[in-house]
Amino acid sequence: MSHNSLNGSIPPQIGVLFKLNALDLSANNLFGSIPNSIGNLSKLFYLFLHDNGLSGTIPSEITKLVGLHSLVMGHNFFSGSLPQEIGSLRNMSMLDFQWSNLTGPIPISIEKLNNLSYLDLGGNNLSGNIPQGIWHMDLKYLSLAINNFNGSLPNLTGIVPNSIEKLNNLSTLDLGANNFFGNIPEGIWHMNQLKYLSLADNNFNGSLPREIGNLRNLEYLNLIKSGLSGSIPKQIGMLGNLTQLYMSQCNFSGPIPREIGKLVNLRILNLAENNLFGSIPHEIESLKTLSELDLSRNFLSGTIPSTIGNLTNLYYLYLYSNSLSGSIPDEVGNLHSLDQVQLLGNNLSGSIPSTIGNLTNLGGATNLHVLDLSSNHLTGNIPRDLCKLTFLINLSINNNSLTGNVPIEIIALQNLQSLMLGSNDFSGLFPKQLGNLQNLLNMGLGQNKFEGNIPLELGKLKFLTSLDLSENLLNGTIPSMLGEMQSLQTLNLSHNNLSGDLSSFIGMISLTSIDISYNQFEGPLPNRPAFLNATIEALRNNKGLCGNITGLEPCATLTMLPTSQVVAVKKLHSFPNGEIFDMKAFTSEIQALTEIRHRNIVKLYGFCLHKQFSFLVCEFLEKGDVEKNLKDDEQAIAFDWNKRVNVVKGVSNALCYMHHDCSPSIVHRDISSKNVLLNSEYIAHVSDFGTAKLLNPNSSNWTSFAGTFGYAAPELAYTMEVNEKCDVYSFGILALEILFGKHPGDAISSLSVSSSMTSAAITLDHTLLMDKLDQRLPHPTSLVVKEVISILKIAIACLNESPRSRPTMEQVAKELVKSTSS
Structure with missing residues (x-):
C-alpha cells in the first residue's frame, strides 16, 4: 500500500491482522502515532512505515x-x-530509523542483534556513547552520521575504536557530520569490500595513509572537513572504481599526484580549499567521464593545461582563487556541456578566447549559465562571440584590464541576471542597450571610462536591485525614468560629474543604500531612508546638498560648503518663556563659544541670527550620540570598555575646561547621553550649547529651568540658581549610564550620597555596582577594571544631594587621570 497518497492515522484496529506477514505503508501522508496494537502482529516479517509524517514515541x-x-x-x-x-528483535537484519527525530542514547540491547546487516541511524539527535558491540557486528551497511553522540558535547565525540576492522564485510560506512577525533583506525583501510566511505565533518588527526590504495572497490570517498592533513598519497590512483572523490576543506598540501589521472571512472573531483601547490597535472586529460572539477582555493600555479579541452563531459569547472597564470586555453571552447566556468582570482593574462562562444551543444544551444573571469589580468576587448552564450545568467569579467566598447551584441544575453564589468578600462558612451536586459538583478560598471549621460533606457530595468556606475566620466542630470527602478536597493554613482537635483530618486521606494559623493549634485536630499541614513562619506563633495541626516537631532541638517567641508547646521532651542532676548548679550555668548578650542567639545564655526530662527554651524561627528550607541545592541558591543572609559574621561576634560579654563566660566546645563557625540574613533565631543550659560562671577546667576529630566540636579526643583555643580550632577548620571548601558533610573536614589557624608567617607558595594555593568559586554579585564571602579566611585560622589559636597570637575578630571596611572 505504499505510494498511494494515503492520509490520516494508522487505525488501532490494524492489530487484528495477526496473520499478516508484511506491512508496507511507506511513502504516504500518514500522521499521528503508531498504535500500540501494532504489537499484536506477531507473524510480521517486514514493517515499512518510512516516508510519512508519523509522530509520537515509538511504542x-x-x-x-x-x-x-x-x-x-x-x-x-x-x-x-x-x-x-530493541534487542528482542533477534531475527532483525535491517534496521532503518534515519531522519526520524530520535533522541537519547542507542539502547545497549542493540548489541544482541547478531543477524543485523543493515543499520541506519543517521540524521537524528541521538546522544551518549555508541555501544561497543556495534563495532563487532557483521554489518554490510552502517550509518551513524549527523547525530549528537556522547551528550557532554554537541556532536559525536570520542575516538573510533580499532575494533572497527571487524566490520570487514561493510560496503557502506558513513560516520560523517560528527565530531570524531584522533587518528582514523588503520582497520578502515583494510575494509576491502567498501564501496561508500564518508568521514566528512570530523576532527581527525594525521594524514591520509598510503593504505588507502587497498580500497579497490571504493566508488565514493568523502573526506570534506575531516581534519586530515599532509600530502595526497599517490596510491589514490589505485582506486580505479572511484566515481566521486571529495577532499575539500582539509589541510592537504603538496602537489596533486599525477596518479589522479588513473581514476578513469571519476565523475566528480573536488580538492577545493586545501593548501595544494604546483601545477595542474596534464594526466587529468584521462578523466573523460569527469563532470565536476573543483580545484579552487588552493595555491596552484602554472598554466591551465590545454588538455583540459578533452574533458568533454565537464559540467562544472572551478579553478578560482589560485595563482594560475598564462592565457585561457582556446581548447576550453571544446567543453560543450559546461554549465559553470569560474576562473576568478588568478593571474591569467591575454585576451578572452573567442572560442568561448563555441560552448554550445550539437543543437546549437548553449548550456553555460555562469562565466566568471573576474580579478585576473585579462586584456583586449570583449569578444563578440561571447554574446552567443544566450543562456548566461551570470557574467563577471570585472577587475581586469579589458578595453574598448561593450559590444552592441550583448543585447542577445536576455537571460542575464548579473552583469559585472567594473574595474576595467572600458570606454565610450554608456551602453544604452544594457537597458534591454530586463532580467538583470545586479549590474556593476564602476571604475571604467564610460562617458556621456546615464541613458534613460536603464529605467526599464524593473527588477534591478544593485547598480554601480561609480568612478566613470558620466555627466548630465539623472533621467527621471530612473525613478521607475522600484526594486533598486543599492546605488553607487560616486566619483562622476553628474549634476542637478535628486528628485528622480523619489520614486525608488526600495532604495536602502546610496553613494552619490564626488559629483555636482545640489538641492535637498530626498525624504527616503537611503538618504536619511547615509553616511557622510556617501554624500560629501557635491555642489550643495542639504537635508536631514542620521546622528543629529531632527532639527539638525547636513550641509556641504563650497570648500567641500562637511558641517552640521542645527536650529537653536527657542528662548525659554520669561527670558528677555538681549541680542548683544546673546551674540557675545555665541562668539565666546566659537572661540572654544578643545578636543572634547564640538567645534562651533559660526551662527546665524534672525527674528524667526537661529542656527549654529558646527562640526559633524560620524558615530552620532552616546544614547544611540547604547540603545543598539550591535553598536553597544562595539562600544567596548576601553572606549567607554575614554568617553567618560573626555566629557570630564571638556567640563573641566569649560568650568575652570574659560573666562567667564561656561555651564552647559544639559549634559546627557543625547548631547555627547562620538567621532569615528569614539572620541567624545560635548555638543548642544543651546542652553549653555556664561556665569557672571560678580552676581547671582538666576535663570529658568533648562536641561533634560533624569539628568538635571535635584536642587533645580527649588532654586533657579545655576552653577557648575549642576553639570557635575549630570556628569555623574551620564557616567553611570555609559557603564550600565542604560540610564540608571530608579537606582539613582539608592546610589545617591546624603549631604552629611563627605566624598572621602563614601563606601561602595563594588559587587553590587559591578553587577549593574552592561551585560552585553564581557566583564572588564584586569587592565580596565580599576578604571571602571574609579569611575563608579566618582560618579556616586557627583550625585551627592548637596551641591557643595560634590567634587569640582577639575577634581574629577584629576582623579580619573590618577586611576589611569595607578
Whole structure:
C-alpha cells in the first residue's frame, strides 16, 4: 500500500491482522502515532512505515514482533528514543530509523542483534556513547552520521575504536557530520569490500595513509572537513572504481599526484580549499567521464593545461582563487556541456578566447549559465562571440584590464541576471542597450571610462536591485525614468560629474543604500531612508546638498560648503518663556563659544541670527550620540570598555575646561547621553550649547529651568540658581549610564550620597555596582577594571544631594587621570 497518497492515522484496529506477514505503508501522508496494537502482529516479517509524517514515541510493543527481519521507519517525526528492548528483535537484519527525530542514547540491547546487516541511524539527535558491540557486528551497511553522540558535547565525540576492522564485510560506512577525533583506525583501510566511505565533518588527526590504495572497490570517498592533513598519497590512483572523490576543506598540501589521472571512472573531483601547490597535472586529460572539477582555493600555479579541452563531459569547472597564470586555453571552447566556468582570482593574462562562444551543444544551444573571469589580468576587448552564450545568467569579467566598447551584441544575453564589468578600462558612451536586459538583478560598471549621460533606457530595468556606475566620466542630470527602478536597493554613482537635483530618486521606494559623493549634485536630499541614513562619506563633495541626516537631532541638517567641508547646521532651542532676548548679550555668548578650542567639545564655526530662527554651524561627528550607541545592541558591543572609559574621561576634560579654563566660566546645563557625540574613533565631543550659560562671577546667576529630566540636579526643583555643580550632577548620571548601558533610573536614589557624608567617607558595594555593568559586554579585564571602579566611585560622589559636597570637575578630571596611572 505504499505510494498511494494515503492520509490520516494508522487505525488501532490494524492489530487484528495477526496473520499478516508484511506491512508496507511507506511513502504516504500518514500522521499521528503508531498504535500500540501494532504489537499484536506477531507473524510480521517486514514493517515499512518510512516516508510519512508519523509522530509520537515509538511504542515499546513493537519489540514484541520477534519475527521481524526488516524494520524501516525513516523520514518521520517521532519523539523520544529507540525502545530499550530493541534487542528482542533477534531475527532483525535491517534496521532503518534515519531522519526520524530520535533522541537519547542507542539502547545497549542493540548489541544482541547478531543477524543485523543493515543499520541506519543517521540524521537524528541521538546522544551518549555508541555501544561497543556495534563495532563487532557483521554489518554490510552502517550509518551513524549527523547525530549528537556522547551528550557532554554537541556532536559525536570520542575516538573510533580499532575494533572497527571487524566490520570487514561493510560496503557502506558513513560516520560523517560528527565530531570524531584522533587518528582514523588503520582497520578502515583494510575494509576491502567498501564501496561508500564518508568521514566528512570530523576532527581527525594525521594524514591520509598510503593504505588507502587497498580500497579497490571504493566508488565514493568523502573526506570534506575531516581534519586530515599532509600530502595526497599517490596510491589514490589505485582506486580505479572511484566515481566521486571529495577532499575539500582539509589541510592537504603538496602537489596533486599525477596518479589522479588513473581514476578513469571519476565523475566528480573536488580538492577545493586545501593548501595544494604546483601545477595542474596534464594526466587529468584521462578523466573523460569527469563532470565536476573543483580545484579552487588552493595555491596552484602554472598554466591551465590545454588538455583540459578533452574533458568533454565537464559540467562544472572551478579553478578560482589560485595563482594560475598564462592565457585561457582556446581548447576550453571544446567543453560543450559546461554549465559553470569560474576562473576568478588568478593571474591569467591575454585576451578572452573567442572560442568561448563555441560552448554550445550539437543543437546549437548553449548550456553555460555562469562565466566568471573576474580579478585576473585579462586584456583586449570583449569578444563578440561571447554574446552567443544566450543562456548566461551570470557574467563577471570585472577587475581586469579589458578595453574598448561593450559590444552592441550583448543585447542577445536576455537571460542575464548579473552583469559585472567594473574595474576595467572600458570606454565610450554608456551602453544604452544594457537597458534591454530586463532580467538583470545586479549590474556593476564602476571604475571604467564610460562617458556621456546615464541613458534613460536603464529605467526599464524593473527588477534591478544593485547598480554601480561609480568612478566613470558620466555627466548630465539623472533621467527621471530612473525613478521607475522600484526594486533598486543599492546605488553607487560616486566619483562622476553628474549634476542637478535628486528628485528622480523619489520614486525608488526600495532604495536602502546610496553613494552619490564626488559629483555636482545640489538641492535637498530626498525624504527616503537611503538618504536619511547615509553616511557622510556617501554624500560629501557635491555642489550643495542639504537635508536631514542620521546622528543629529531632527532639527539638525547636513550641509556641504563650497570648500567641500562637511558641517552640521542645527536650529537653536527657542528662548525659554520669561527670558528677555538681549541680542548683544546673546551674540557675545555665541562668539565666546566659537572661540572654544578643545578636543572634547564640538567645534562651533559660526551662527546665524534672525527674528524667526537661529542656527549654529558646527562640526559633524560620524558615530552620532552616546544614547544611540547604547540603545543598539550591535553598536553597544562595539562600544567596548576601553572606549567607554575614554568617553567618560573626555566629557570630564571638556567640563573641566569649560568650568575652570574659560573666562567667564561656561555651564552647559544639559549634559546627557543625547548631547555627547562620538567621532569615528569614539572620541567624545560635548555638543548642544543651546542652553549653555556664561556665569557672571560678580552676581547671582538666576535663570529658568533648562536641561533634560533624569539628568538635571535635584536642587533645580527649588532654586533657579545655576552653577557648575549642576553639570557635575549630570556628569555623574551620564557616567553611570555609559557603564550600565542604560540610564540608571530608579537606582539613582539608592546610589545617591546624603549631604552629611563627605566624598572621602563614601563606601561602595563594588559587587553590587559591578553587577549593574552592561551585560552585553564581557566583564572588564584586569587592565580596565580599576578604571571602571574609579569611575563608579566618582560618579556616586557627583550625585551627592548637596551641591557643595560634590567634587569640582577639575577634581574629577584629576582623579580619573590618577586611576589611569595607578
